[in-house]
Amino acid sequence: MTAKTAVALILILQTLGCATTGKDCTPPAPPGDKAAELIVYRPSAFVARLYDVPISIDDCIVGMLQNGAFIRYKVAAGTLKVRAEKRALAMGGDAEISAAVPPGQTIYIKLSFMGPMSAGFAVADRISAEREMPALRSLAQ
Secondary structure, eight states, X not given: OOHHHHHHHHHHHHHHHHOBSSEEOOOOOOOGGGEEEEEEXXXXXXXXXXXXXXXXXXXXXXXXXXXXXXXXXXXXXXXXXXXXOOBTTOSSOOEEXXXXXXXXXXXXXXXXXEXXXXXXXXXXXXXXXXXXXXXXXXXXX
16 A cells, blocks of 8 residues: 555545444524424533533534533524434444424433433423533523
């Protein structure tokens, strides 16, 4: 194998390692009277702290969730599927949760890593979410 071939192979593998299993898209904007808010947050933690997680809502990737950060998204009321997408060649598995989002309400969903090989979601109330992640307090004002 020549040096050029080796370099090309490394670049291809790095590109694949950053790819996700979902598709990039934007869910349609909800009508005003049926709008709700979904906040997916990830408290700062040592486990997987360098791994930005692609987050999808109903199979559309809406952003990358960093350690100690959150994604705020306007959604149509109803039952939504939220996923932490696995990147190709990455450790860990996909996490998924279905959550009922009533019109005019805000739902908080917490992403936690239980180790380098697994992640999970849980629905949280506003007070618990703000306690775990004080940056969320500014959203309520």
